[in-house]
Amino acid sequence: MPRRSLELYARWWQLETWLRDLAYVELRALRGVSWIDALKTATGRQAQDAAFTHMSSADTDNPLAYLDYRQLVSLIDDHWDQCGYALIERQAWAGRQIELARIRHRIGHVRSAHRDDLGRLEQTLRDLERGRFISYASYNRRQVPDPSEHADPVTTGWVRRRHPTAQRLIAHAQRQYETRLRIGISKRPCARWPQDLADAPGLLWHADFYMRERTIDLRRLWHDSAVADIQPLLVHLLADNPWHVGFTFTAVDDAQAVSDAVGAAFDAVLLCSGVGLRDDDQWTRWRHRASDLDYRVAAAGPWTTIDENTVPVSLFGAGGEVESTPPW
Numbered sequence: 001m002p003r004r005s006l007e008l009y010a011r012w013w014q015l016e017t018w019l020r021d022l023a024y025v026e027l028r029a030l031r032g033v034s035w036i037d038a039l040k041t042a043t044g045r046q047a048q049d050a051a052f053t054h055m056s057s058a059d060t061d062n063p064l065a066y067l068d069y070r071q072l073v074s075l076i077d078d079h080w081d082q083c084g085y086a087l088i089e090r091q092a093w094a095g096r097q098i099e100l101a102r103i104r105h106r107i108g109h110v111r112s113a114h115r116d117d118l119g120r121l122e123q124t125l126r127d128l129e130r131g132r133f134i135s136y137a138s139y140n141r142r143q144v145p146d147p148s149e150h151a152d153p154v155t156t157g158w159v160r161r162r163h164p165t166a167q168r169l170i171a172h173a174q175r176q177y178e179t180r181l182r183i184g185i186s187k188r189p190c191a192r193w194p195q196d197l198a199d200a201p202g203l204l205w206h207a208d209f210y211m212r213e214r215t216i217d218l219r220r221l222w223h224d225s226a227v228a229d230i231q232p233l234l235v236h237l238l239a240d241n242p243w244h245v246g247f248t249f250t251a252v253d254d255a256q257a258v259s260d261a262v263g264a265a266f267d268a269v270l271l272c273s274g275v276g277l278r279d280d281d282q283w284t285r286w287r288h289r290a291s292d293l294d295y296r297v298a299a300a301g302p303w304t305t306i307d308e309n310t311v312p313v314s315l316f317g318a319g320g321e322v323e324s325t326p327p328w
Contacts, residue, residue: 015125020072022135029191085135137308140303142206143186158259179269197251201252209269211243218237241286242283
């Protein structure tokens, strides 16, 4: 394969997978479990692919993976208020799509690239560095809600520790498993902080579990029956390393259901953890077991590692860089 073609395909993969990630997080934060209603054009292809169970992949259940690029761009345009912060000026973005569509068409039909295709695509990636950084950094800018100001079920249940599972497990997990839970909430760049954290579009709940000596098998955890039950509510299952796992939910979904889901996740984390050594073999095993699980599972990726202090950084590696933390 010509080197330039390989480079072009790799850069296009970066662009399209990032736009899917962006659309997914913003739609989930806006609509909660109803996000799928905006993607009815993908359901036919997804149903056809689901019939080939022996060929399933981590994207099999992701309806965004079944949209053509044109449909993906249209979806983003329909939700510009949520996604526009991560892109370039709207008219410039629309004009850029004419060139990008031609590049995508040549890639899809395995035709020879124009000599400027790679340069045009890399320029687009450089233009998106800032917005991609903001998307990740805002996800990881988390606050612990003040229980004296908020009485929603998640704050009451897990910050005030009034949920039955919180009363049963928080102290027990710290004492017997050296495992602690941290509850936080983040705001998407397009959203505003509401007075009531229940039924709040644009906000995400984060339940992170940290262990000292025990490790988490993400594959076992993902397939645990308790986690399977709460998967419709899950935005992400995240992990920095074998000693951490995090669950992300939306604040727009039923707050009591989210609070109960945190409890189910807590039980599953303790059940699926075990004593592990802090060595290279443990890392290798963990990475292998955490790979290719589901589009909602992100292990040691930018959703866990990029925050407002992770500068300077180049997220696409296409010659662009975020040198200092931008405002949003």
